[in-house]
Amino acid sequence: MEKTKKTSPEFVVCINNDDYPASLELHKIYRVLPDEDAAIDSDIRIIDESGEDYLYPASYFTPIKVPAAVEESLLRAS
Numbered sequence: 001m002e003k004t005k006k007t008s009p010e011f012v013v014c015i016n017n018d019d020y021p022a023s024l025e026l027h028k029i030y031r032v033l034p035d036e037d038a039a040i041d042s043d044i045r046i047i048d049e050s051g052e053d054y055l056y057p058a059s060y061f062t063p064i065k066v067p068a069a070v071e072e073s074l075l076r077a078s
Helices: 036-040 068-077
Strands: 010-014 029-033 043-047 053-057 061-064
Touching: 029 068, 036 043
Parallel strands: none
Antiparallel strands: 010 029, 010 061, 029 043, 043 053
C-alpha cells in the first residue's frame, strides 16, 4: 500500500533576479508549485509577476518556513 504524504506548501524568497527583472521581484515570497521534472534540472516552478507559472533556476531563490498565519494569508492571496 502506497502512503500519500501531505506536505504543506513550500515557499521561497527571490535572492537574485538579474536575468528576469521584469518577472521576479527581489526579496519577494513566492509559492513553489510542485514539478518533479523541473527539480531534476535544478529549476523550480512559481507564479511570477505576470500571474503565470514559469520555471526559474532554483539558485535564484532560498526556501523559507513561514508561520501558519502567514501561510494562510499567502495562500489566500494566490
